Amino acid sequence: MTGLIHVVGAAVVDSLENPSRLLAARRTAPPQFAGMWEFPGGKVEQGEAPEAALHRELAEELGVTVRLGDELESGAASGWPLNERAAMRVWFAEVSDGEPRPLEDHDQLRWISLGECDEALSLPWIPADLPIVRALLARVTTAA
Numbered sequence: 001m002t003g004l005i006h007v008v009g010a011a012v013v014d015s016l017e018n019p020s021r022l023l024a025a026r027r028t029a030p031p032q033f034a035g036m037w038e039f040p041g042g043k044v045e046q047g048e049a050p051e052a053a054l055h056r057e058l059a060e061e062l063g064v065t066v067r068l069g070d071e072l073e074s075g076a077a078s079g080w081p082l083n084e085r086a087a088m089r090v091w092f093a094e095v096s097d098g099e100p101r102p103l104e105d106h107d108q109l110r111w112i113s114l115g116e117c118d119e120a121l122s123l124p125w126i127p128a129d130l131p132i133v134r135a136l137l138a139r140v141t142t143a144a
């Protein structure tokens with residue numbers, strides 16, 4: 001597909017080796033997404049590597065440095081479809097420096113339990129994120 005918007009997101013977990021909690025972020029804009037929860041991240045800039053974009057976005061949005069883990073594979077090179085024009089690749093990440101704060105684009109951060117699937121799934125996620133959250137829960141549960 002030409003003109004696809006490449007988005008990157010982080011499944012920030014408390015521990016890459018033994019994940020038990022996931023950091024969800026509540027968006028403030030645009031109006032159709034305000035109040036919905038998402039994976040922190042954003043658009044990859046021209047000429048930027050996806051992983052570099054993710055490090056940049058997490059520094060800007062949360063004020064943290066992270067260690068990236070595996071990618072949460074979607075089966076498509078471009079990642080998880082968000083809409084007809086955008087797709088998002090998602091990596092596991094663990095904070096290596098700093099304490100996550102909602103500096104930009106979010107008004108709330110929440111650590112949610114990965115052991116309680118209901119807690120994760122009951123948040124009002126951006127609808128396109130729900131298959132990603134389900135895949136993440138399945139992956140973490142299988143690995144446990």
Ligand SMILES: Nc1nc2c([nH]c(=O)n2[C@H]2C[C@H](O)[C@@H](COP(=O)(O)OP(=O)(O)OP(=O)(O)O)O2)c(=O)[nH]1
Pocket residue numbers: 007008009033037038039040041042043044082086088105126128129
């Ligand atoms: N970051 C993020 N964006 C998501 C998720 N799910 C989802 O549909 N999106 C959409 C919302 C936006 O249309 C797009 C990402 O754009 P963004 O606004 O976060 O990107 P950005 O930080 O680079 O912002 P900007 O420079 O375009 O203002 O992807 C998600 O889980 N995380």
